[in-house]
Amino acid sequence: MLKKTVLNSAHRAQGARMVDFGGWDMPVNYGSQIEEHHAVRNDCGMFDVSHMCPVDLVGADCRPFLSRLVANDVAKLTVSGKALYAAMLNDAGGVIDDLIIYFLSDTRFRLVVNAGTAEKDLAWMQARATEWQMAVTITQRRDGENNLGIIAVQGPNARAKVWQVLPQAKAAIADLKPFFAAEIDQYFIASTGYTGEDGYEIMLPAGEAEALWNALHAAGVAPCGLGARDTLRLEAGMNLYGQDMDETVSPLDAGLSWTVALKDGRDFVGKAALTANGQMAQFLGLILLDKGVLRGHQQVITKQGNGEITSGSFSPTLQQSIALARLPLGVAIGDEVEVDIRGKRLKAKVTKPVFARNGQAVQ
Amino acid sequence: MSNVPSNLKYAASHEWVLKNEDGSVTVGISDHAQEALGDLVFVELPEVGAHYAAEKEIAVVESVKAAADVYAPIAGTVTEVNQAAIDAPESVNADAYAAWLFKMTPDNLADVDALLDAAAYQAVADAA
Numbered sequence: 142m143l144k145k146t147v148l149n150s151a152h153r154a155q156g157a158r159m160v161d162f163g164g165w166d167m168p169v170n171y172g173s174q175i176e177e178h179h180a181v182r183n184d185c186g187m188f189d190v191s192h193m194c195p196v197d198l199v200g201a202d203c204r205p206f207l208s209r210l211v212a213n214d215v216a217k218l219t220v221s222g223k224a225l226y227a228a229m230l231n232d233a234g235g236v237i238d239d240l241i242i243y244f245l246s247d248t249r250f251r252l253v254v255n256a257g258t259a260e261k262d263l264a265w266m267q268a269r270a271t272e273w274q275m276a277v278t279i280t281q282r283r284d285g286e287n288n289l290g291i292i293a294v295q296g297p298n299a300r301a302k303v304w305q306v307l308p309q310a311k312a313a314i315a316d317l318k319p320f321f322a323a324e325i326d327q328y329f330i331a332s333t334g335y336t337g338e339d340g341y342e343i344m345l346p347a348g349e350a351e352a353l354w355n356a357l358h359a360a361g362v363a364p365c366g367l368g369a370r371d372t373l374r375l376e377a378g379m380n381l382y383g384q385d386m387d388e389t390v391s392p393l394d395a396g397l398s399w400t401v402a403l404k405d406g407r408d409f410v411g412k413a414a415l416t417a418n419g420q421m422a423q424f425l426g427l428i429l430l431d432k433g434v435l436r437g438h439q440q441v442i443t444k445q446g447n448g449e450i451t452s453g454s455f456s457p458t459l460q461q462s463i464a465l466a467r468l469p470l471g472v473a474i475g476d477e478v479e480v481d482i483r484g485k486r487l488k489a490k491v492t493k494p495v496f497a498r499n500g501q502a503v504q
Numbered sequence: 505m506s507n508v509p510s511n512l513k514y515a516a517s518h519e520w521v522l523k524n525e526d527g528s529v530t531v532g533i534s535d536h537a538q539e540a541l542g543d544l545v546f547v548e549l550p551e552v553g554a555h556y557a558a559e560k561e562i563a564v565v566e567s568v569k570a571a572a573d574v575y576a577p578i579a580g581t582v583t584e585v586n587q588a589a590i591d592a593p594e595s596v597n598a599d600a601y602a603a604w605l606f607k608m609t610p611d612n613l614a615d616v617d618a619l620l621d622a623a624a625y626q627a628v629a630d631a632a
Contacts, residue, residue, distance in 0.1 A: 158539075173597075174568050175543045368542060368569055434546050434566040455545040455568050462546075483564070 146191035147290045147347040151354050155364050162367055163257040165192040170366040177369035178457040181336050182500050185296035186365035187357050190335075194259035195282040195289050195344055196252040196266070202275035203250050207242060209409050210269055212392060214402035218244035224320040224333055226400055228392045229262065230411025234418060235388040236395065238262050239380065241333060243322045251322075251329065253291075255382050259283065269410070282344075289329075290350030292343045294362060295373075297500055299340030303330075306356045314341065335370060337377025337498035372454050375463065378426065378495030384437055385424070385451040385465055391415060394467060395451075396424030396494050422448070423472060426492035427464040428504060433482050435464035435489070442479040442486065445469040450480065458497040459504065465494050506536035506629055509601055513616055514625035515577035517559070520601065523616055528583055532604040533565060533574060533596065536629040541567040544593035549585040549606055556580065556608075558615065563605055565596065578615040580608035 143166035152159065157168035168189065170177060180186040198206070207215040213227035223244050229237045238258040243251040254262045263281055270277050282289045294303050304311040307330075313323040314330045319339075322331035329344040345353060358364060371381070378396075380386055386395035393401065393415060403415060427450065429435050435453030446469040453464030464480075472478070472491055479486040496504050512520045518537035522530040538544065546566040556562045556576035563574035584607040589596055595603040610616060620628065 158542075169569070170542055173543055178568075372568055432546065433548070434571065436571060455566075457568070 144192070146189055147350045148189040148191060148354055151351050152189065152364070155358070157364070157366060162192070165256060167192060168364070168366040169368045171364050174366065174368035174372070175457045177363060177365035178372050180363040181296045181338055181365060181369065181373055182458055182497065183297070184363070185294065185298040185302050185340075185361070186363040186369065187354070188293040188295070188365050188367070188370050189291075189354070190293050190342070191283070191290040191347070191350065192256035193283070193291055194254050194256065194262075195291070196254060196263065197280045197282055198250040198252065198277050199248060199280070200275070200277035201248060202277045204247055206270060206273065206275040206277045207250065208407060209273065210266065211240070211242070212401040212409055212411060212415075214405065214407060215242060215244070216407075218242070221245060222317075222321045222323055224322060224331060228397055228400055229265070230392065230409070230415075231388055232410060232414065234391045234411040234414030236382070236386045236390060236392055236397075237265055237388060239382050239386070239397070243331065245324070258382065288347045289344045290347045292345075292350060292354060292357070293334055293340065294343065294357060295334045295336040295338045295340035297339060299338070302357065302360050302362050303341050303343070306353070306360050335377075335379055336373040337379070338373075338500070372457060375452055375454055375465065376456050376458055376497035378465065378493075380465070381452055391418060391421065393420040394422040394424065396465070420470070422467045423470055424494055425466060425468050425472065425474065426494040426496060426504075427453075427466050427478070427480070427489040428459070428492055428496075429462035429464075429480065429487060429489045430477070431487040433462060433487050435462045435480060435482075440481040441466050441468060441489070442481065443469060443472045443476065445471040448472070456496055459502050463496050464489075506534065506539055507601070508534070508536070508622045508626045508629065510622040512601070513619035513621065514628075515575065515619055516625075516628050517575045517577075518629075519574060519577045521577050521616055521619055522604075523613070524607070527613060528607050528609050529578070529580070529616060530604045530607050531577060533600055534625070534629065535600045536632070537572070538597050538600045540632070541565065541572055542569045543567055544596050547589050547593045547596070547605065549590060550582045552582050552585060554582050556582070565593070574605065576608070577619060578608070578610050579612070580610040583607045583609050
């Protein structure tokens with residue numbers, strides 16, 4: 142039995158093609174994934190991401206708990222509402238999950254973790270809190286009572302559309318800098334996203350989500366499925382948990398070094414392993430020069446040895462196939478490499494791991 | 505609801521087959537298949553002159569979402585491929601029955617008659 146978000150019937154009413162997405166019955170598109178992709182790059186689209194799991198932390202030890210729990214340093218969070226992207230590691234330095242941490246006060250933080258990892262994340266967090274004897278209460282907000290829906294509204298016109306539909310929130314959110322959140326009554330509105338475009342992610346009581354979804358739709362916001370969400374995040378060079386990294390992969394080998402605060406004296410789970418192993422591979426982009434489509438798990442042949450594509454697809458913005466890949470140390474941006482696609486070796490160019498943001502190609 | 509024209513024959517692997525007057529057959533993928541794949545961005549077709557056994561992988565269609573093999577619905581030799589489908593994969597989404605992929609000379613024309621008719625294929629598509 143697939144799990145359903147509170148917007149399931151709204152998706153069906155709008156003609157969504159539904160698929161089993163890690164045990165959730167989710168819209169992959171509402172007709173054309175490519176049109177939905179362009180809507181977000183050029184105008185405004187919305188995604189139901191209520192399968193992701195908000196987790197509220199409350200208690201005196203929130204900050205010391207998070208300081209040990211994740212590889213990024215919550216000491217960077219000094220202004221209420223500020224958000225931080227971080228990886229939660231195991232003792233071997235592998236990534237248990239990537240998450241966003243919102244700082245609300247020293248006794249109250251909100252995290253958002255991935256859908257498919259929520260149960261193991263909650264178990265891990267609870268076990269660490271007990272082991273470290275930290276005064277922190279961990280409450281998931283996805284299922285059951287007091288659950289939240291999440292709607293991501295993304296694109297150059299996303300802010301204006303949200304102000305139009307939620308005029309009571311405009312004053313609090315109009316000037317939010319990127320990666321901040323504001324709380325307006327029961328609404329939690331953050332200037333975060335997974336597309337490389339401006340916009341908001343709106344968490345709200347689940348019972349109110351369908352009314353907001355329909356109001357945004359009436360205001361001209363295009364419903365977009367998880368298919369477009371994947372090509373948008375791929376173009377933006379954002380990692381997908383389970384594809385680009387998992388429990389066997391170090392964040393240093395997944396392009397996440399910028400989220401790992403290794404240099405200060407702070408200890409965190411996985412730090413010893415990261416320090417001992419160092420960086421073992423590079424996380425870079427590929428653009429296919431021949432005709433075809435790059436896909437996850439295809440082998441990349443370079444002068445320095447073989448690497449592997451972790452995520453690949455067709456880029457609607459570049460009109461070429463692009464990929465994120467884990468490649469041997471020594472491979473340089475601009476190098477020409479080969480990719481094995483069904484036994485044929487096709488040429489690809491190594492690039493920075495970002496292809497399009499803010500409506501523009503960046504390659 | 506996908507479109508299943510009654511003048512065509514179908515393979516359970518979602519190819520359609522049209523018998524031509526000259527004894528050749530034209531092959532494409534069904535409307536149900538293009539809809540399931542989503543926006544197509546790449547089409548790879550066989551070489552003219554190559555022979556394929558029935559149910560053998562003969563072509564590849566890729567959408568933004570996934571790659572899918574196309575299978576030879578019957579045994580035969582490829583006589584022509586549709587360059588327009590290679591140049592504009594989205595034409596298969598627009599009309600899967602106009603945007604054919606390749607033509608074959610069947611080893612045995614009677615093999616076509618053994619394929620699924622529209623009603624039988626509709627049942628396959630509905631169950632998928």
